[in-house]
Amino acid sequence: QKEVEQNSGPLSVPEGAIASLNCTYSDRVSQSFFWYRQYSGKSPELIMSIYSNGDKEDGRFTAQLNKASQYVSLLIRDSQPSDSATYLCSVKVVGNQFYFGTGTSLTVIP
Amino acid sequence: DTGVSQNPRHKITKRGQNVTFRCDPISEHNRLYWYRQTLGQGPEFLTYFQNEAQLEKSRLLSDRFSAERPKGSFSTLEIQRTEQGDSAMYLCASSPIWGSGTDTQYFGPGTRLTVL
Secondary structure (H helix, E strand, C coil), X not given: CCCEEECCCCEEEECCCCEEEEEEECCCCCCEEEEEEECXXXXXXXXXXXXXXXXXXXXXXXXXXXXXXXXXXXXXXXXXXXXXXXXXXXXEECCCEEEECCCEEEEEEC | CCCCEEECCEEEECCCCCEEEEEECCCCCCEEEEEEECCCCCCEEEEEEECCEEEEECCCCCCCEEEECCCCCCEEEEECCCCHHXXXXXXXEEECCCXXXXXXXXXXXXXXXXXX
């Protein structure tokens, strides 16, 4: 079983809609969780980090964490065409190693 | 703060040759990570330094791969006797160990390696 699993997509949503991205992880001792955005041919850039159960909001982005279910999600409200990218879920495990999922490709249709 | 830089940005080599990549982290960042990313996959952890000490190394990392960070500043990643399967984007990231955001990794632009 992979440490971090994501639906690869592609996920398509119309402009202005809510995009929902999901991620599950296998390591129960994971403490830190991250969402990165990666445009084609570019390197990942951090969108959100979340450390405790519940929701964390930053602008149009909301990260949700449920440690009991080993589940983390990212909601993008009012999706814009510029949000079209691959979204990577990342988990920090013991020893300062970070595991990444394969990413979910999102397309926002104007 | 000029961000994480990596050189070269692109490298084309023939199978069996050795290649070396360089990463310059953000100046005040003590932690430095190397990742490999292939098409359609997320970054795969290779190794991690705190200052000049190499603290973690992926068990999947072949002994053809070696990394150094001699003075705790820039780092090099060398691949000996390259194979076609080594073709990938090699990403470097850095993070601070003090203050807020110690888990936040800042990625460089990557070095794209093509092995012919």
